[in-house]
Amino acid sequence: MKNYDYIIAGGGAAGLSLAWHLSQTAKANARVLIIDKDKKQNNDRTWGFWHRQATPFDKIVSYRFDKLDFFSRFYSQRIPMGSHRYSVIRGIDFYNFMRSSLAAFPNFEFLNATIEKLEDQPDGATAITDKGTFSASWIFTSIFKEKDVVAAAGKALYLRQHFKGLVIETDEPVFDAGSFTMFDFRTPQQGAMRFFYVIPHNARQALVEYTLFSEHLLPKPEYDAAIATYIAEVLKIKSYRIIDDEFGVIPMTTYHFPATQGEHIVQTGSAGGSSKPSSGYTFMRIQVHTKKVAAALAAGKSPVIPAVSPLRYRYYDAVLLNILKNDPEKAELLFSKMYQNNPVGRLFDFLDEKGGLTNDLKVITSLPPWPFLKSTGQLLMG
Numbered sequence: 001m002k003n004y005d006y007i008i009a010g011g012g013a014a015g016l017s018l019a020w021h022l023s024q025t026a027k028a029n030a031r032v033l034i035i036d037k038d039k040k041q042n043n044d045r046t047w048g049f050w051h052r053q054a055t056p057f058d059k060i061v062s063y064r065f066d067k068l069d070f071f072s073r074f075y076s077q078r079i080p081m082g083s084h085r086y087s088v089i090r091g092i093d094f095y096n097f098m099r100s101s102l103a104a105f106p107n108f109e110f111l112n113a114t115i116e117k118l119e120d121q122p123d124g125a126t127a128i129t130d131k132g133t134f135s136a137s138w139i140f141t142s143i144f145k146e147k148d149v150v151a152a153a154g155k156a157l158y159l160r161q162h163f164k165g166l167v168i169e170t171d172e173p174v175f176d177a178g179s180f181t182m183f184d185f186r187t188p189q190q191g192a193m194r195f196f197y198v199i200p201h202n203a204r205q206a207l208v209e210y211t212l213f214s215e216h217l218l219p220k221p222e223y224d225a226a227i228a229t230y231i232a233e234v235l236k237i238k239s240y241r242i243i244d245d246e247f248g249v250i251p252m253t254t255y256h257f258p259a260t261q262g263e264h265i266v267q268t269g270s271a272g273g274s275s276k277p278s279s280g281y282t283f284m285r286i287q288v289h290t291k292k293v294a295a296a297l298a299a300g301k302s303p304v305i306p307a308v309s310p311l312r313y314r315y316y317d318a319v320l321l322n323i324l325k326n327d328p329e330k331a332e333l334l335f336s337k338m339y340q341n342n343p344v345g346r347l348f349d350f351l352d353e354k355g356g357l358t359n360d361l362k363v364i365t366s367l368p369p370w371p372f373l374k375s376t377g378q379l380l381m382g
């Protein structure tokens with residue numbers, strides 16, 4: 001059995017980010033094995049995220065915006081983002097960037113294998129795969145089965161952000177690449193929060209994504225039908241070709257993903273609770289968490305660092321999730337007021353859980369109180 005200092009189980013966003021952050025620390029000489037069942041040679045997703053400062057991934061950002069568009073029945077506006085930028089990275093560019101950066105460290109090995117089981121041991125942990133068993137002092141895993149999480153979540157609120165996106169190309173220039181659409185509610189809500197997210201690549205190409213925050217997924221043809229209707233009736237595009245697509249499901253839950261699976265197995269990524277419950281945004285939270293884990297290892301401290309939000313943000317997330325579950329028709333108005341009554345920087349700080357109490361109160365008091373009071377009452381009544 002081959003032994004490593006660290007095994008990274010799952011080489012997706014969190015696994016590769018952890019490896020990369022480790023390679024930037026005094027632990028860059030650790031023996032690390034990154035195991036993934038997928039070779040990560042496809043563009044299986046696109047990450048969008050806002051930020052103020054430069055990121056380690058600036059070189060591979062495909063699209064960057066300083067304005068966003070918001071459309072609803074109540075409020076439609078192009079909004080400058082102040083000192084924030086919204087950047088978009090293609091999954092394949094991220095995977096290639098990580099592979100080539102880590103190639104400088106021969107002590108970081110990649111293994112294309114399916115992990116069957118992770119086992120905690122008295123002095124470390126083992127990964128049992130279809131290509132052998134490997135051991136390490138610590139295993140960091142981002143692998144989880146949604147059905148296990150749903151079962152463990154019990155009475156916690158559990159919604160899904162589920163979406164289908166098409167990258168389309170048109171003959172005529174129709175997109176304005178100077179801005180992207182964060183929310184377009186001009187689609188029937190039908191008992192769930194539904195909106196479109198549009199990332200223009202240039203005047204003739206864009207990612208058009210139909211997104212729902214709800215308990216249950218739709219039958220596949222319903223995503224396609226809604227996208228076709230939006231492209232024809234809202235974007236008023238008559239002819240286009242589909243050149244790529246993506247489908248995703250992100251957990252939106254008040255369930256506390258456990259930080260560990262045993263003494264030496266640490267959970268990261270969505271499996272470790274890095275998906276923001278009320279928005280699904282995960283990519284930058286993964287960076288924050290995996291950087292802390294790498295720094296702890298480098299400092300000889302425990303890498304068990306729960307990715308848990310401060311109590312008041314967990315409360316806000318719970319209140320909003322409860323509205324999305326029980327009062328979804330209110331979502332369009334609430335999000336409209338949120339964007340109408342606040343500078344985007346204030347909202348992004350609120351969503352990043354770092355604006356301070358005064359910032360939080362400004363956002364909260366800008367919203368109609370009744371749905372929140374009702375939701376709080378429902379949560380208190382259990």
Ligand SMILES: Cc1cc2nc3c(=O)[nH]c(=O)nc-3n(C[C@H](O)[C@H](O)[C@H](O)COP(=O)(O)OP(=O)(O)OC[C@H]3O[C@@H](n4cnc5c(N)ncnc54)[C@H](O)[C@@H]3O)c2cc1C
Pocket residue numbers: 009010011012013014015035036037038044045046047048049113114115116142143144246247248249250268269270271280281282283284286
């Ligand atoms: C299509 C899509 C688009 C998204 N867009 C955004 C966005 O714009 N902004 C944002 O902030 N978040 C976004 N997210 C949410 C989140 O950022 C991503 O899901 C992110 O990839 C989560 O990182 P992760 O490491 O937890 O999981 P993953 O990146 O999914 O990594 C888990 C890895 O484990 C591997 N694996 C699974 N089971 C096994 C096994 N048994 N053996 C070996 N390997 C295994 C998988 O192949 C995968 O590579 C998106 C998610 C999806 C699905």
